[in-house]
Amino acid sequence: MHLSSRPIIAAVDSRQLEYFVAVAEELSFTRAAQRKFAVQSTVSAAIRALESDLKTTLFDRSTRRVTLSAAGEALLPEAKAALEALDRARAVVEEASTGLRGNIRIGTMTRLGLVDLAALLGAFYQRYPLVEVQVTTSPTGSSGLADDVRHGRLDISLVGLNPTELTGLEARELATVPFVVMVPSAHRLAGRDGIELRDMAGERFIDQLRGFGNRTTVDHAFDNAGIPRRVQVEVPDLSTVPEYVRAGLGVAVVPEVDLGNQPGVARLRLTDIDLTWTLSAITLSGKRPSRAVTALLDLMSDSIRPGAAF
Numbered sequence: 001m002h003l004s005s006r007p008i009i010a011a012v013d014s015r016q017l018e019y020f021v022a023v024a025e026e027l028s029f030t031r032a033a034q035r036k037f038a039v040q041s042t043v044s045a046a047i048r049a050l051e052s053d054l055k056t057t058l059f060d061r062s063t064r065r066v067t068l069s070a071a072g073e074a075l076l077p078e079a080k081a082a083l084e085a086l087d088r089a090r091a092v093v094e095e096a097s098t099g100l101r102g103n104i105r106i107g108t109m110t111r112l113g114l115v116d117l118a119a120l121l122g123a124f125y126q127r128y129p130l131v132e133v134q135v136t137t138s139p140t141g142s143s144g145l146a147d148d149v150r151h152g153r154l155d156i157s158l159v160g161l162n163p164t165e166l167t168g169l170e171a172r173e174l175a176t177v178p179f180v181v182m183v184p185s186a187h188r189l190a191g192r193d194g195i196e197l198r199d200m201a202g203e204r205f206i207d208q209l210r211g212f213g214n215r216t217t218v219d220h221a222f223d224n225a226g227i228p229r230r231v232q233v234e235v236p237d238l239s240t241v242p243e244y245v246r247a248g249l250g251v252a253v254v255p256e257v258d259l260g261n262q263p264g265v266a267r268l269r270l271t272d273i274d275l276t277w278t279l280s281a282i283t284l285s286g287k288r289p290s291r292a293v294t295a296l297l298d299l300m301s302d303s304i305r306p307g308a309a310f
Helices: 006-010 014-026 029-035 040-054 070-098 117-127 141-150 213-224 238-246 291-301
Strands: 059-061 066-068 102-107 131-136 156-159 169-184 204-208 230-235 252-255 265-270 276-284
Touching: 014 029, 014 040, 014 070, 029 040, 066 070, 102 141, 102 291, 117 131, 117 291, 131 291, 141 156, 141 169, 141 213, 141 276, 156 291, 169 213, 169 238, 169 291, 204 213, 204 238, 204 252, 213 252, 213 276, 230 238, 238 252, 238 265, 276 291
Parallel strands: 102 131, 102 156, 204 230
Antiparallel strands: 059 066, 156 276, 169 252, 169 265, 169 276
């Protein structure tokens, strides 16, 4: 069955399409219902009604999994396009009479000083009071935030990932900072002006959790250099790394941050590799951002604070 006909889509209730897209992206009726703030029975009933209207099965269901059928695969891009067109039409009408409207779900890292996100969102609200903004973080860092954007759980997110990790996403680079090495003041390397990766062979390391962008970058650098690395302490907040370094529990390779005076900690340059961390704002590739998201992206670009901590 061919489902790319616009007249068929136009005849379908938009709420049914919203539920269909949610289930298709989550591959779970339970998660789709949570995402749409609905009860599962309502989502299931809407999908059954949609399948009845289209006279086809959109999902292959079993007790263990939900997958898209061939017809569902064909419908998904058309459903997304129809909903985006409807959203744009609504936005144009509403903005003409009342100003910019919409909903933005934004993800961010646990600590971010390159952008004062609270102040930025406050300024955004003052300018666009009819746009509702929801902010969340991910326990798996930038990787988890990127997946949330890919699966439609977030509209935009701030992440620190390499370009190779941004498949399926559009990235607007906001700032780039170099990595530095932190060692205890009494460490054998502390008196040097700069060091190389091989100088740290055999050391214990302090770093963030797997999935965080800066952790992934450092892991790749040591892997590519053929130098084994043992992470002794994992922390979710970058600002706590110097405390563990000062306590002598290991060394750290982290993006250069301005955390003020850190007694007992020496900071060294990396001289054998150009290792940098990039802060980017990401949206889903192939989907035109809403006018509200575009306005927020533009404001972000103007709000970067060079040399600030994050």
